[in-house]
Amino acid sequence: MINRLIILGNGFDLSHKLKTKYSDFIENYYSQIKDSSWKDDFLEFLIPGYLFNNMNSLKEIMNYMSSRLGEFSIMHPEKNLHINRKPAILLHNHFFYEISRKIESNWVDIEIEYFHNLLKILDQPSTNSIYDDIKKLNQEIDLIAKKFEDYLIDNVNPEISSKYNDKTAHLFEDRLIPDSESIEEFLKEFPESYAKTIRTDLMKKWKDNNNWSKFDETLILNFNYTNTAEELYSDKLKNYKTINIHGSLDDIENPINLGFGDEMHKRYSDIEEKNENEYLRLMKSFAYTNTDNYRELFNFIEDKVFQVHIMGHSCGISDRTLLNAIFENKNCKSIKVFYHNYDKKNTNSQSDNYSEIVRNISRHFNQKTLMRNKIVNKSLSTELPQLKL
Incomplete structure (x- = not known):
């Protein structure tokens, strides 16, 4: 009768104390x-x-070098970024x-920073080097994506199996308590x-069967590069x-996609x-065409009525086209937010x-009336559990 679409973002991994x-x-x-022999x-x-x-951090290294060298220069192969005394x-x-x-x-969204850098290059007064500058920027992003992937494989993947959370597991269950009141709450x-x-x-x-599921099918739309939910909670x-x-x-068939999607x-x-x-090479929509993922998603959402569960995804603009x-x-028919409840010691207002x-x-x-009808109000929403170590 109703399907469920679970949207997972990086906050889901962070709720499991994974350094992603x-x-x-x-x-x-x-x-x-x-040491300074690094290259x-x-x-x-x-x-x-x-x-x-x-x-x-780079700041700590630079402060240390500055205390011993005084002013020094950070060089770019094509230009000086800081014209000081000692390269x-x-x-x-x-x-x-x-x-x-x-x-x-401050917290930085690499994908938004990439888009801003792309626009900065397009808006520069001289048009002579625009193509070369954008190509260089894209190559730099490619390298960062590869290094980030290596980091996740070596440092995060081995930790996932130890991060099971009973409270999070409960969120993936799709059975209702067999009474009429629970149906009305749903x-x-x-x-x-x-x-x-x-x-x-x-x-x-x-009435016919008191052991039944709220949802016919569940699609986990995972925006993370890790596979935390499936590894930990597939049995639910x-x-x-x-x-x-x-x-x-x-995954050669479905490589990680670090780009912009608005x-x-x-x-x-x-x-x-x-x-x-x-x-346009690092625009996400073009990367989606490399697999059947996009088509499978649209087959799911076009097939039957569904409710969206958002777990750890900020819903920022870098994925706006897809989320729209x-x-x-x-x-x-409904969008339910699983929100993060800040630590009471947090000074955030x-x-x-x-x-x-x-x-x-x-x-x-684009249609704000639709938004107001679909979003589940806070009193009916649920906190995303945080793993306690």
């Missing part, structure tokens, strides 16, 4: 640099003889340098106009399928009109991120 943030990856990278595809040091003990660091990946600096002071998550059409059938189903699901929409680790952005047409395929297609689909996610969801709707 870009900042975790960047911190891990710099922690491996033990790789991201950067190299030009002045040997300095030891970097227990340093986990000390040579950059081979300028974008990685940028996000390393920004992530130390129906409150849908617009009353739709609830009326299915109330009688649900009550009959309950009877009839389900997983789509790793952004790719899977170490074709509704007002500047997207500007990129298309440049008539250069390289400018899901949320505004005629078969999407908000106690949870329910409202933040709902505001983000609103950006994916």
Whole structure:
């Protein structure tokens, strides 16, 4: 009667205490640099003889070198970024340098930063080097994606099996407590106009068989590169399928996809009109065509009425085209947010991120009336459990 579409984002992995943030990856990278003989595809040091003990960020390394060298220069192969006195660091990946600096002071969405850099190149006064600059940017993103994949394979995948959470497992179960009150509670998550059409059938189903499922089928739409939910909780699901929409680790057929997915952005047409395929290469929609994932998703949402469960996905604009297609689909009757309840010690003025996610969801709707009818209110929503270590 009703299907379920579970949308998983990075917050789901974080709720299992898995270090899957870009900042975790960047911190891990710099922690491996033990001295100034380091050289790789991201950067190299030009002045040997300095030891970097227990340093986990570019800022710490730079402060240490500055205390001993005074002013020094960070060089790019084509240009100087800082014109100071002593050449000390040579950059081979300028974008990685940028996000390393920004992530130390604030949370950074690499995919949005990529899009902003792309637009910056397109808007530069001189058009002579636009193609080369964008090609270089795309190559830098390719390298970061590969290094990030290696990090997840080596450091995160081995940890998943030990992160089972009983409270999270309960969220994947699709059976109702066999009483009429639980059915009424479930129906409150849908617009009353739709609830009326299915109330009688649900009550009959309950009377005929008190051991029944709320959902006929479940599709897990996984935006993460890890496969945490399926590895830990597949035994809680009877009839389900997983789509790793952004790719899977170490999978040639479905490689990880790090790019930008907002074709509704007002500047997207500007990129298309440049008539250069390289400018569009890291747009997510084109990566989706490499597999059957997109078609399978649309077969699911076009087949039958469904409810969306959002677990750990911020619903940011970097995935707007895809999320808009899901949320505004005629078969999407309800969107339930599983929100993060902040630690009481957290100084954040908000106690949870329910409202933040709902505001983000609103950006994916062209028809705002639909949004208000579909989003389950907070009193009926559920906290996303956090694993306690």
